[in-house]
Amino acid sequence: MxxxxxxxxxxxxxxxxxxxxxxxxxxxxxxxxxxxxxxxxxxxxxTRGHHQSLDDVVGDAAEDDSGGRMIVVKDVDFCSLCRNHLLPFFGKVHIGYLPEGGKMLQSSKIAQVVDVLSHRLQEQEKLTEEIAQAVAGRISSPSVGVIVEATHLGFTVRGAETTTSSMITVTTSCMLAKFREDQRTRNEFLLLVKKPKRRC
CATH class of the missing domain: 1.20.5 (Single alpha-helices involved in coiled-coils or other helix-helix interfaces)
Structure with a gap:
């Protein structure tokens, strides 16, 4: 309210x-x-996210998980307001992590993390890092990877005014711990993100 x-x-x-x-x-x-x-x-x-706390919205929602395999949540929709031009940028967020701390987050809770952080005056690079740090803190594991793909209205309505400007996608990433240090972990994450959705 x-x-x-x-x-x-x-x-x-x-x-x-x-x-x-x-x-x-x-x-x-x-x-x-x-x-x-x-x-x-x-x-x-x-900008309602400025008046929301992740602790209040997501809470202590981590669940026990000892499987040790990578968990990837793809195609989380978001829309944020660029702090530079006060114009929207929007797209998809992909999150992967290793539950090394024995904890996991449900997909709905990860979507809530994205929702709160994106509903703030943001820069895409900062948003990417904040999502990674927020997930890592809630699963007690530093091994998190985040990729954000976004279209910026700052490009399409005031930037390079070309016929193809509306097709420009900006991609940012934040790789923490094993996602940065271990190439096999990083490659597995990138492969799963690019993997086409299975049709029902």
Missing amino acids: VDKARKDEVVKCFSSLLQVHNGYDDEAVPNAGKTSIAAAEAFLQF
Whole structure:
């Protein structure tokens, strides 16, 4: 639930911004749809992760696991707001880890980690590292690999304005412990990420 006082302040900020830009005043425009309110609600939704704690959302959700094999969770959707341009970037996150500490996280809990961290003003590189560190901390194992593939609206609407700019994908990775140090572990992870989905 968004604090009403904070929402009112954000609405005022958007209203001031619109008035500065060409003197637009959504209060004076008939049937304008309350642009300031809608923009404020969208911004607060994009950044709600700043007011969420991973401990509160995910909790101590790790489960016992002594299998020793690699676990990979692929194609976790995310959408975040770039802290540089305040424009969205979105795509997929792939997470792999070795449950060396005897703990594992359910796929839904990993998705919640991605959701909280991505709903903050972010840079893709920082988001990638934060996801890796958050998963490692919750499974008591340092061996985690994360790959983030994203499309940035900062490229498509204000960057290199070419006919192919909308197809640009930025890929970042964070490899910790064995995922960085051991080539066989890293290659297994990369192979599983690239492996096509099995059709039902």
